[in-house]
Amino acid sequence: MTSEQQPTTGVTREVELLWGLREGGRRGPKPKLSRAAIVDAAIALADTEGLDAVSMQRVAERLGYTTMSLYRHVDSKDDLVTLMWDVAMSEHPPGPRTDGDWRAGIEAWCQGVVDQYREHPWYVHISKFGPPAGPNGLRWMEAGLRELNASGLTPAESLQILLLLNTTLHNVLRMDHDRKLAAQKSGVPLEESEREWLAGLRRVLDPQEFPTITGTIDAGTFEEGPPDADLPEGLHFPVQRILDGVEAYVRARGGAPSAGRPR
Structure with a gap:
């Protein structure tokens, strides 16, 4: 946590997590592993084996990284599931109708x-x-x-x-x-x-x-x-x-x- 980040809880923290407001503050070269890659791997694992199969260790193995590497991008499995929850609905909804129906x-x-x-x-x-x-x-x-x-x-x-x-x-x-x-x-x-x-x-x-x-x-x-x-x-x-x-x-x-x- 950087000096600019203040500890938050509940809904405020969830908003920050889902909108990427908790990713700032890291310096140096861009890491090869990313939060998006972690979430995508977790979703692929859940699609094939179910939600119970998702763990930080299993996702790390799928990506070829250590479990600790994931914690640099996602704080916990709960946070990972929260991110999966939103990313899984990434298809755009139907647009406005022109016929008024x-x-x-x-x-x-x-x-x-x-x-x-x-x-x-x-x-x-x-x-x-x-x-x-x-x-x-x-x-x-x-x-x-x-x-x-x-x-x-x-x-x-x-x-x-x-x-x-x-x-x-x-x-x-x-x-x-x-x-x-x-x-x-x-x-x-x-x-x-x-x-x-x-x-x-x-x-x-x-x-x-x-x-x-x-x-x-x-x-x-x-x-x-x-x-x-x-x-x-x-x-x-x-x-x-x-x-x-x-x-x-x-x-x-x-x-x-x-x-x-x-x-």
């Missing part, structure tokens, strides 16, 4: 989030609370709020809906990823595991005590394939219903519906 805009935003989560499945296992603080996360936040503000929601309402959408995407994708991991560990294909679960329930469920669950099973709900939509199974329906609610809410107080969509 905010709903299509936020649908594209949701699809973009899903695509990046699928590219980096470990992302859903990072425990982060509060709004983003890094440049990439803030770009996605900016794009989502831009589309929701265009719906007629107030800024505060847009923020709440964006949080709801992001939480829905995150939690459903995390459950889906956990189910796939469990299937891999057990050696039983996911489809077969689900069939066994249904068969087991049919043996023990009393329709008198569990009439709704029994009816849901008998209707074949758990055996239906994914809907004809880009968003994965389990996400298309709730996202559309959230957006239906936004349209109905805005319309009820005199706002206009999304461009190109009937009242």
Whole structure:
């Protein structure tokens, strides 16, 4: 730490970390190893082996450096994961729409989030609370709020809906990823595991005590394939219903519906 750097904690420190404000003060020739290279190596490791495989030692081995060399650029594994969290969202979000269709805009935003989560499945296992603080996360936040503000929601309402959408995407994708991991560990294909679960329930469920669950099973709900939509199974329906609610809410107080969509 240089004399110009003052110790910081919490959110302030996270902002400094994600915006590169804690990298200054080093003199001499530019080192061959860089923070960006460390983060990229950690992301590549997580992509292939999962977040639990990421450690300062494993990343150092991947780069061909000693573990102590990494600490010249990243203070801890927690800091490394924080940097990974932002860099993993480096794809640019959809730009502003020219047709005024905010709903299509936020649908594209949701699809973009899903695509990046699928590219980096470990992302859903990072425990982060509060709004983003890094440049990439803030770009996605900016794009989502831009589309929701265009719906007629107030800024505060847009923020709440964006949080709801992001939480829905995150939690459903995390459950889906956990189910796939469990299937891999057990050696039983996911489809077969689900069939066994249904068969087991049919043996023990009393329709008198569990009439709704029994009816849901008998209707074949758990055996239906994914809907004809880009968003994965389990996400298309709730996202559309959230957006239906936004349209109905805005319309009820005199706002206009999304461009190109009937009242």
